[in-house]
Amino acid sequence: MATTKTDPKLAVTANGAKKNKFYGGLTREQLIQAYRVMYTSRRIDDREILLKRQQKIFFQMSGAGHEAVGAAAGLALKAGYDWFYPYYRDRALCLALGVEPYQMFLQGVGAADDPSSGGRQMPSHWSYPSLHIVTQSSPTGSQILQAVGCAEGGRYFSRRPKAGEVPNSPPFAQDAKDGAPTPGIAQASLDYRQFKNVSFRNDEVTYVSLGDGTSSEGEFWEAMNAAALEKLPVIFCVEDNGYAISVPVEVQTAGGTISRLVSGFPNFHFEEVDGTDPVASFGAFQRAAKHCREGLGPAFIHAHVIRPYSHSLSDDERLYRPDTERERDAQRDPVTRTQMFLLREGILDDKGINQLEKEVEAAIQSAVDRALEALPAPPESVTKFIYSPNIDPTASAFETQPANGETTADGKKPATKTMADLINATLRDEMKRDERIVIFGEDVADCSREEYLKRKLVKGKGGVFKLTFGLQCEFGNDRVFNSPLAEAAIVGRATGMATRGLKPVVEIQFFDYIWPAMMQIRDELSTIRWRSNNGFSCPVVIRVAIGGYLTGGAIYHSQCGESIFTHIPGLRVVFPSNSLDAAGLLRTAIRCDDPVLFLEHKRLYRESFGRASYPGPEYMIPFGKAKIVHPGQDLTVITYGAVVPRALQAAQKLEREQGVQVEIIDLRSLNPFDWDTIAASVTKTNRVLVAYEDTLSWGYGAEIAARIADQLFDQLDAPVRRVAAKDVFVAYQPILEDAILPQPNDLYLAMKELTAY
Numbered sequence: 206m207a208t209t210k211t212d213p214k215l216a217v218t219a220n221g222a223k224k225n226k227f228y229g230g231l232t233r234e235q236l237i238q239a240y241r242v243m244y245t246s247r248r249i250d251d252r253e254i255l256l257k258r259q260q261k262i263f264f265q266m267s268g269a270g271h272e273a274v275g276a277a278a279g280l281a282l283k284a285g286y287d288w289f290y291p292y293y294r295d296r297a298l299c300l301a302l303g304v305e306p307y308q309m310f311l312q313g314v315g316a317a318d319d320p321s322s323g324g325r326q327m328p329s330h331w332s333y334p335s336l337h338i339v340t341q342s343s344p345t346g347s348q349i350l351q352a353v354g355c356a357e358g359g360r361y362f363s364r365r366p367k368a369g370e371v372p373n374s375p376p377f378a379q380d381a382k383d384g385a386p387t388p389g390i391a392q393a394s395l396d397y398r399q400f401k402n403v404s405f406r407n408d409e410v411t412y413v414s415l416g417d418g419t420s421s422e423g424e425f426w427e428a429m430n431a432a433a434l435e436k437l438p439v440i441f442c443v444e445d446n447g448y449a450i451s452v453p454v455e456v457q458t459a460g461g462t463i464s465r466l467v468s469g470f471p472n473f474h475f476e477e478v479d480g481t482d483p484v485a486s487f488g489a490f491q492r493a494a495k496h497c498r499e500g501l502g503p504a505f506i507h508a509h510v511i512r513p514y515s516h517s518l519s520d521d522e523r524l525y526r527p528d529t530e531r532e533r534d535a536q537r538d539p540v541t542r543t544q545m546f547l548l549r550e551g552i553l554d555d556k557g558i559n560q561l562e563k564e565v566e567a568a569i570q571s572a573v574d575r576a577l578e579a580l581p582a583p584p585e586s587v588t589k590f591i592y593s594p595n596i597d598p599t600a601s602a603f604e605t606q607p608a609n610g611e612t613t614a615d616g617k618k619p620a621t622k623t624m625a626d627l628i629n630a631t632l633r634d635e636m637k638r639d640e641r642i643v644i645f646g647e648d649v650a651d652c653s654r655e656e657y658l659k660r661k662l663v664k665g666k667g668g669v670f671k672l673t674f675g676l677q678c679e680f681g682n683d684r685v686f687n688s689p690l691a692e693a694a695i696v697g698r699a700t701g702m703a704t705r706g707l708k709p710v711v712e713i714q715f716f717d718y719i720w721p722a723m724m725q726i727r728d729e730l731s732t733i734r735w736r737s738n739n740g741f742s743c744p745v746v747i748r749v750a751i752g753g754y755l756t757g758g759a760i761y762h763s764q765c766g767e768s769i770f771t772h773i774p775g776l777r778v779v780f781p782s783n784s785l786d787a788a789g790l791l792r793t794a795i796r797c798d799d800p801v802l803f804l805e806h807k808r809l810y811r812e813s814f815g816r817a818s819y820p821g822p823e824y825m826i827p828f829g830k831a832k833i834v835h836p837g838q839d840l841t842v843i844t845y846g847a848v849v850p851r852a853l854q855a856a857q858k859l860e861r862e863q864g865v866q867v868e869i870i871d872l873r874s875l876n877p878f879d880w881d882t883i884a885a886s887v888t889k890t891n892r893v894l895v896a897y898e899d900t901l902s903w904g905y906g907a908e909i910a911a912r913i914a915d916q917l918f919d920q921l922d923a924p925v926r927r928v929a930a931k932d933v934f935v936a937y938q939p940i941l942e943d944a945i946l947p948q949p950n951d952l953y954l955a956m957k958e959l960t961a962y
């Protein structure tokens with residue numbers, strides 16, 4: 206693709222301006238509008254700096270120096286039509302799209318009425334749903350993959366418009382408990398779609414911006430690759446001010462120019478432009494948007510800007526930039542430059558400029574006065590919107606019975622299925638029911654080279670554990686596809702898609718490799734609803750193969766680590782131990798309105814333990830509901846996952862030998878977890894063992910044990926014990942693996958000791 210380099214001198218037209226003259230596609234009125242936006246942006250920064258010094262706001266991040274490129278992007282793209290993932294320097298863009306100065310000051314004071322976050326996020330973390338400005342966070346670059354997913358979501362709906370429709374059903378069901386209609390309880394036949402307004406345009410564009418330093422983040426490169434591969438309509442705008450805090454661009458970017466590094470990506474339209482010139486910048490955005498809207502692929506705009514106000518109010522750039530360099534930058538200040546341009550072209554005279562600036566000052570003063578009166582949200586509201594306020598996945602509406610008959614048509618008992626079989630069947634049923642479900646990840650497709658399948662040359666793979674086998678063949682390669690080998694991209698793209706209303710059910714091939722996606726899971730997926738004060742949500746399901754007991758899995762194919770994720774507010778975590786629970790919990794995960802980490806134990810995929818016959822396409826289990834897999838009154842064992850069959854084995858041995866009856870609780874879902882069942886059982890048995898496969902210290906059992914010590918202290922006749930893996934990694938040699946992971950005999954000994962206590 207061609208790179209357009211704009212000479213800033215050419216963008217400024219010669220003297221003798223006429224009334225109807227266009228300036229690189231901009232009318233005189235648009236240029237005045239651009240200047241108004243730019244000047245407003247700068248003056249808001251100035252005012253915020255003052256307010257911060259007066260301790261009336263608590264943080265300040267300026268967009269100074271970046272105003273021209275922002276105003277130009279806002280003029281070239283359409284609010285509420287295109288989609289925007291701006292970064293913190295994009296104040297002018299937001300103003301150009303329609304955000305009001307008052308709203309920005311509300312963010313500064315942290316007001317309840319701040320439409321971005323209700324006082325939850327720093328200023329300059331934009332979020333305005335009606336304008337399609339998607340909630341932003343603070344990690345540099347984590348917005349980029351989501352922008353790619355957002356574009357994919359829009360394209361999906363434009364190709365399958367029916368998928369965006371909401372199933373036609375009443376909004377709320379009867380709560381089975383008291384028969385009264387209860388808002389917030391989802392009917393079994395309903396799901397998250399009721400609360401997701403899908404809107405899309407066939408020629409929409411997704412804008413995403415970042416700084417020059419941020420282009421060093423791996424996620425940037427993953428996003429560029431994905432956008433190029435899929436020819437997605439994304440405009441990447443690198444606002445290059447030459448510094449990332451104190452690190453200059455030549456130390457950050459090999460060769461000192463990001464344009465050169467990205468130039469090999471196919472399908473892109475490239476622009477390198479003086480981002481302090483609104484006319485040149487507008488032209489770049491117009492050409493970029495045209496390329497995207499025509500479906501030719503993504504675009505990349507490298508805009509050279511300045512950063513006159515240091516990195517933030519906490520930074521003093523004089524510590525690392527000499528005056529000469531700063532003065533050189535000041536010559537290119539976009540606000541003064543544009544003002545001079547308007548005067549020189551006779552578009553505004555001195556009086557006109559004065560008038561405009563006076564109007565802006567008055568508007569800012571009134572906005573500040575009002576914002577300083579605004580109230581913060583009440584402290585008790587802080588836990589609102591961690592999860593969906595609309596669908597409660599612990600509700601009784603998610604409790605349905607398995608639909609399988611006792612016998613099949615020919616009078617035989619139905620065949621029992623493995624966990625792998627029933628997860629596959631549940632995915633198939635849900636994909637049939639809901640066209641918004643897309644499945645992607647590493648190796649999940651049957652075969653990326655579809656012609657091999659069509660010509661029946663191959664059978665297809667469907668995942669390294671074959672859990673997604675046959676789904677691409679049945680539902681098409683736009684719904685089930687292989688992603689590049691990039692876990693952050695899998696979760697980041699899924700998050701963007703879910704923000705648009707799709708239901709991505711993605712796979713992380715091995716839990717051991719979930720870590721590249723950790724930033725997306727911890728700082729994005731789980732926080733989006735809360736930080737946007739319910740403005741956005743992204744109910745993604747992440748299926749992950751987890752766990753050991755594999756004899757040969759070794760350190761990097763055997764890890765657990767679920768407590769790291771149960772520690773994250775906003776994320777549901779489930780961990781089934783058998784086929785039926787896997788089917789019921791997966792269906793709830795897919796239909797609910799929250800992000801879910803669905804942990805599938807590899808060792809249990811094809812075990813003979815816990816097989817069950819197919820429970821039908823409506824079988825669901827609510828989250829937070831444990832199952833007593835073995836009743837007893839002498840000791841409670843709280844466990845989950847692959848420790849369940851091992852605990853059963855140990856309990857049966859103890860019962861045979863000593864007549865001791867152990868009650869085994871399979872938690873099934875770890876966040877939320879079923880405290881009521883635990884409390885009832887411990888109150889009955891007065892002794893408790895918490896058993897889990899992960900390393901002992903700082904693990905999931907610590908929280909359960911602490912709660913029991915705190916709330917059931919009076920009920921205990923013995924200390925709360927834990928059995929778990931040794932605090933080491935899982936070794937390859939089976940003898941070593943056995944010594945590391947909790948075995949039935951370890952459980953047996955602990956049970957015996959506790960009952961004798």
Ligand SMILES: Cc1ncc(C[n+]2csc(CCOP(=O)(O)OP(=O)(O)O)c2C)c(N)n1
Nearest residue numbers: 294343344345416417418419446448449450
């Ligand atoms: C992942 C991550 N690492 C570090 C930071 C701290 N930080 C915030 S902004 C910034 C520099 C960004 O520079 P650049 O991308 O060039 O954008 P600019 O601020 O210059 O516009 C850093 C290091 C962060 N927010 N996120």
Ligand SMILES: [Mg+2]
Nearest residue numbers: 416417448449
């Ligand atoms: Mg920078």
